[in-house]
Amino acid sequence: MNLDALALPYLEALGDGVYAIDTGFHRPRYDAAYLLVESGRAAFIDTGTNFAVPRLLAALHALGLAPDDVDYVIPTHVHLDHAGGAGLLMQSLPRATMLVHPRGARHMIDPTALYLSALSVYGADEMQRAYGQLHAVPARRVRTPADGETVDLAGRPLRFIDTPGHARHHHCIWDERTGGWFTGDTFGLSYREFDTTEGAWILPTTTPVQFEPDPLRRSIDRLLAAQPRCMYLTHYSRVQGVPRLAELLHEQIDAMVALGLALRHAADRHAQLVQGLRALYRGQLQRHGITADSATEALALDIELNAQGLGIWLDRRADRRPR
Incomplete structure (x- = not known):
């Protein structure tokens, strides 16, 4: 080397x-x-x-x-x-x-x-x-x-x-x-x-x-x-x-799914998903000992993409429901 x-x-x-x-x-x-x-x-x-x-x-x-x-x-x-x-x-x-x-x-x-x-x-x-x-x-x-x-x-x-x-x-x-x-x-x-x-x-x-x-x-x-x-x-x-992180992932998947389902019919759904995810992560980070607002700003791209992905999942889920 x-x-x-x-x-x-x-x-x-x-x-x-x-x-x-x-x-x-x-x-x-x-x-x-x-x-x-x-x-x-x-x-x-x-x-x-x-x-x-x-x-x-x-x-x-x-x-x-x-x-x-x-x-x-x-x-x-x-x-x-x-x-x-x-x-x-x-x-x-x-x-x-x-x-x-x-x-x-x-x-x-x-x-x-x-x-x-x-x-x-x-x-x-x-x-x-x-x-x-x-x-x-x-x-x-x-x-x-x-x-x-x-x-x-x-x-x-x-x-x-x-x-x-x-x-x-x-x-x-x-x-x-x-x-x-x-x-x-x-x-x-x-x-x-x-x-x-x-x-x-x-x-x-x-x-x-x-x-x-x-x-x-x-x-x-x-x-x-x-x-x-x-x-x-x-x-x-x-x-x-790893076990602690896996527990945190499961907790957040549940929270993100619940947020998406609560907003599935919202007229401004994407904007509300972004706002809801930002609040979710801010709370998680505060519990982890990080309080700076800049922390969620560093997650801006991930929040945007996660909101897009949740929206696509909600639309796909709606398409599969019996009519």
Whole structure:
């Protein structure tokens, strides 16, 4: 390893060959990719956007690894803050195979529909500014691990499980060495600026368009069944004290569902969802020992996206009711 590797401001060593890379998306310490290193071989888990790729390759080089040393690129799911740069990254990693959820593979092989879906949410200017053009991955370089399948990284087992609730194309990856799950968005969002003497604070993410509360609850419980020592979140980095955080996630999922159902017929539903979520998180943070109004301002993007996702869930739920 290059002794200057950890001087890279966006590279954090978490121990046992696990490195978090701040992708630079939106703001510092918001979006992480992970580099997992074992016996000279490597895997990236989540990649951030196209604009993160130079950081990922620089981290690889700083750790004394070459592009040929990467065996796998593993998006937890195909939302663009997790997989938007995966296609471009694969172009620099000639021996890597992409391991993606079976429901997400087609979007990595042909990202047209994925791009158009995101375009409808964010608009052309924001897509260009934040994500750039998506790059296809040749089908021959894509594998889709089955639920429960274990993949070997230089003798280090990585087990994949299907974890819907945030997205139907989401899997999580169990690293037996550290007793931790790479959770993407299934185990919510936890930003390090909200850490206190009580530990981390966490909130669920209902980002459009596939939030489903009951599957999400079951996915969280399935992660807990392994008795993990830690979780590696994309937003952001490693958290511990997992049982307490899981309880908090369940509590907030219930509260968010109740808020959505109470406002399902409101004429200004989205604005009221935003207001209600802001009040919910402010109360949660105050109980956690954080009272500054700037705390909920830091959550402005997540509140907006969670409100959008709750609205889509409410509309889908209404469409399924008998008429």
